[in-house]
Amino acid sequence: MNLMMLLEMAVGGFGDRVAFGPADGGLTVGELYKRAGAAAVHFRRADVEHVAMVDVTSIALPISLFGAAWAGLPFVPVNYRLPDEELHSLLDRVAPAVAVVEPSAASRADGREGITVLLRPDFLEQVVGSQGSEADWVMDGEETAVLLFTSGTTGEPKAAVLRHRHLVSYILGSVEFMGAGEDEAALVSVPPYHVAGIAAILSNVYAGRRVVQLPTFEPGAWVGLVRSESVTSAMVVPTMLTRIVDYLAAEEPDGPGLPTLRSLSYGGGKMPQPTIERALELFPTTRFVNAYGLTETSSTVALLGPDEHREAVTAADSAIRRRLSSVGRPLPTVEVSIRDDGTELPPGRPGEIWVRGDQVSGEYRGLAARLTEEGWFPTHDGGWLDDDGYLFVTGRIDDVIVKGGQNISPGDIEEVLLGHPAVADTAAIGLPDEQWGERIVAVVVLHTGATATSEDLKEAVRAELRSNRTPDHVAFVDELPYSETGKLLRRVLRDDLAHLGDGSTPRAGGSEQQ
Amino acid sequence: MAQLKPGSRWTSSVCDTEVIVVKGPPDEVELTCGGVTMVAAGEEPAAGALDDSASEGTLLGKRYVDDGDTMEVLCTKPGTGSLGADGASLQLKEAKPLPASD
Numbered sequence: 001m002n003l004m005m006l007l008e009m010a011v012g013g014f015g016d017r018v019a020f021g022p023a024d025g026g027l028t029v030g031e032l033y034k035r036a037g038a039a040a041v042h043f044r045r046a047d048v049e050h051v052a053m054v055d056v057t058s059i060a061l062p063i064s065l066f067g068a069a070w071a072g073l074p075f076v077p078v079n080y081r082l083p084d085e086e087l088h089s090l091l092d093r094v095a096p097a098v099a100v101v102e103p104s105a106a107s108r109a110d111g112r113e114g115i116t117v118l119l120r121p122d123f124l125e126q127v128v129g130s131q132g133s134e135a136d137w138v139m140d141g142e143e144t145a146v147l148l149f150t151s152g153t154t155g156e157p158k159a160a161v162l163r164h165r166h167l168v169s170y171i172l173g174s175v176e177f178m179g180a181g182e183d184e185a186a187l188v189s190v191p192p193y194h195v196a197g198i199a200a201i202l203s204n205v206y207a208g209r210r211v212v213q214l215p216t217f218e219p220g221a222w223v224g225l226v227r228s229e230s231v232t233s234a235m236v237v238p239t240m241l242t243r244i245v246d247y248l249a250a251e252e253p254d255g256p257g258l259p260t261l262r263s264l265s266y267g268g269g270k271m272p273q274p275t276i277e278r279a280l281e282l283f284p285t286t287r288f289v290n291a292y293g294l295t296e297t298s299s300t301v302a303l304l305g306p307d308e309h310r311e312a313v314t315a316a317d318s319a320i321r322r323r324l325s326s327v328g329r330p331l332p333t334v335e336v337s338i339r340d341d342g343t344e345l346p347p348g349r350p351g352e353i354w355v356r357g358d359q360v361s362g363e364y365r366g367l368a369a370r371l372t373e374e375g376w377f378p379t380h381d382g383g384w385l386d387d388d389g390y391l392f393v394t395g396r397i398d399d400v401i402v403k404g405g406q407n408i409s410p411g412d413i414e415e416v417l418l419g420h421p422a423v424a425d426t427a428a429i430g431l432p433d434e435q436w437g438e439r440i441v442a443v444v445v446l447h448t449g450a451t452a453t454s455e456d457l458k459e460a461v462r463a464e465l466r467s468n469r470t471p472d473h474v475a476f477v478d479e480l481p482y483s484e485t486g487k488l489l490r491r492v493l494r495d496d497l498a499h500l501g502d503g504s505t506p507r508a509g510g511s512e513q514q
Numbered sequence: 515m516a517q518l519k520p521g522s523r524w525t526s527s528v529c530d531t532e533v534i535v536v537k538g539p540p541d542e543v544e545l546t547c548g549g550v551t552m553v554a555a556g557e558e559p560a561a562g563a564l565d566d567s568a569s570e571g572t573l574l575g576k577r578y579v580d581d582g583d584t585m586e587v588l589c590t591k592p593g594t595g596s597l598g599a600d601g602a603s604l605q606l607k608e609a610k611p612l613p614a615s616d
Binding site: 001005008009012013139141165168169172174175176177178179186196199200202203204207209233235263265267287289291299300303305306331332358 | 520521523534536555574575576588590591592609611612613614615616
C-alpha cells in the first residue's frame with residue numbers, strides 16, 4: 001500500500017476532473033499526478049530523509065504530499081506559526097530535509113543545518129513541465145507516509161507516525177471511490193499540520209471531489225468562497241463554526257444564505273451545543289456531520305450523521321436529544337471500547353476511550369508503541385457509550401479535576417454553564433489547593449451586554465450537578481485562549497489564572513487533545 | 515491456492531485487472547480472474563486464457579465479495595476478466611457510503 005495507489009486510481013477513473021482550485025482552470029487529477037512525479041524527482045535528488053512543509057494550505061500541499069510518497073520519504077508539515085525557537089527545534093529533528101516554505105517564513109527556516117529551503121513559488125514552478133519519475137513508488141505499507149507533531153504541554157512535541165497502511169486503510173474504509181458527483185466541491189480551511197488537513201486531501205482526491213483551499217480562515221472569506229466556488233461540503237473546527245454562524249446571523253435576513261452547501265462536517269474539539277443548534281437553524285437544508293478522531297487514528301473514528309442530527313434536534317426523548325452532543329457511532333471499520341485500567345465498562349459508565357482498527361497507529365517516533373498487545377489504542381480521552389452505541393467524549397483525561405479525591409469532568413460543568421443564557425463560552429479548570437488537592441475554577445465569557453454574577457453561575461451548576469461539582473471560583477474573561485485549529489489551551493488558562501490557586505504544587509500535566 | 519493477506523495485491527494473468535485485498539478469508543483460496551489464477555503483483559502471469567464464462571469485466575474502485583462475505587477485494591485497475599474464488603464468482607458489493615467528514 002502507498003498513498004500513490006489512491007492517486008493512481010483517481011487518474012485511471014477521472015484524470016480530467018479538477019482536483020484543486022477553481023472549476024475553470026484548476027489543477028486536474030492527471031496534472032496533480034504529473035507534478036507529484038516531478039516533485040519526487042526533486043526530492044530524491046536532494047538526498048534527504050524527510051520532506052517538510054512550513055506553509056499554509058495551498059496547491060503545494062497535495063503536490064508535495066504525493067511527491068514525498070512517490071519518492072519514499074515521510075512528509076512532515078509543521079506549524080508555520082510556531083515561535084522561531086520551536087520551529088527550529090522541529091526542523092532540526094527532521095534534518096536532513098527539503099522544506100517547502102511560504103516566502104514570508106523563508107528567513108526563519110533558512111540557514112538550519114541539513115534543511116534545504118524550497119520557496120513555494122519556486123517549487124510550484126519546478127514541478128510544471130519538468131520530467132516526472134517512473135511509477136516506481138514502493139508499495140510497502142510499513143513505510144512512514146506522514147509525521148505530525150502533536151502539541152504536548154511538557155517537553156518536546158511527540159512525532160506521531162502515520163504509515164501508508166494506516167492512511168490507505170482509512171480512505172478505503174471510509175470513502176467510496178469516485179463517490180462524488182462532478183459538481184461537488186469541498187472547502188478546506190484547516191492547515192496542513194492538522195491530521196484533518198491531510199485526510200481532506202486524500203479523501204477528496206479518492207472521491208473525485210474538487211478541493212477549494214482557504215489559506216487563512218476568516219469567516220467573511222469562508223462564506224465568500226462557498227458562494228463564489230459553489231462549495232457543496234466543508235469541514236470546520238468548532239471555533240470556525242461559531243464565527244461563521246455569527247457572521248451569517250449579522251447578514252440581511254433575506255440574504256443569499258449558503259444554498260450550495262449540502263454538507264458541513266465539524267470536529268477537532270467540543271462544539272458548544274448552542275452553536276450547533278443555531279447552525280441547524282441557519283442552514284436548514286445543510287446536512288451536518290460531527291466527526292471525532294485523533295492524529296494517532298488517521299483522522300475520523302466515529303461520526304454523527306446528518307439524519308441523526310435532525311432526529312436528535314427534534315426528538316421529544318431526552319436521551320435521543322442528547323445525542324446532539326455525542327460524536328455518533330464508530331466507523332464500521334473501527335471498534336471503540338470504554339475502559340477503566342484496561343477493564344471494559346458497560347454502557348453509561350465513563351472511562352477512557354480505547355480504539356482499534358487498521359487506520360489506528362498510536363505510534364510515536366522514538367517511543368515505545370502505545371498500542372496494547374490486542375491492538376487497542378488508549379486515547380487519553382474520557383468518554384462513555386449510550387445503550388445504542390453513541391459515543392460521548394468528555395475531554396482529555398489529563399484535564400480531569402481531582403478535588404477531594406473525586407474525579408470531576410470539566411465537560412459536565414461546562415455543559416451546564418453553556419446552557420445559561422448569559423454564557424457565551426466557558427472552561428472549567430482545576431487549580432492547586434492545599435486542602436482539596438484542586439479547586440474548581442469556572443472561566444466564563446459572557447455574551448455582549450449580558451450579565452450574571454458568580455453566585456448566579458454557581459447556583460446554575462448546583463441545580464444540575466452533585467454539590468462537589470460547584471465551582472469554587474468564577475473568573476470572568478473577555479475570551480478563552482484557543483489554538484489556530486480550535487483547541488482550547490487549558491494549560492494557558494491554568495498559567496494565566498495561577499493566582500486563583502493557593503500556590504501549592506500543581507500535579508503533573510499531560511497532553512492535549514489533537 | 516494462496517493466503518490472501520489484507521493489503522496484498524494480485525494481478526490478473528489474462529487481462530489488466532489488479533486488486534488489493536481489503537478483507538482476507540481465514541483459509542487459503544484460489545483467486546481467479548477470467549477463470550485463470552491471479553498472481554501476486556510483480557510475478558509472472560500464470561498460463562491460461564480468458565474464459566468466456568468469466569469475462570464480464572472488473573470496475574475500477576469497486577469492491578467484490580464472496581457469497582459468505584468472508585473476503586473482500588478492491589479493484590485498483592480494471593480489466594476484461596471477472597473475479598472468482600475457489601470456482602465461485604465474486605459479487606459486486608453495494609456501497610453504503612459514509613458522509614464525508616474531512
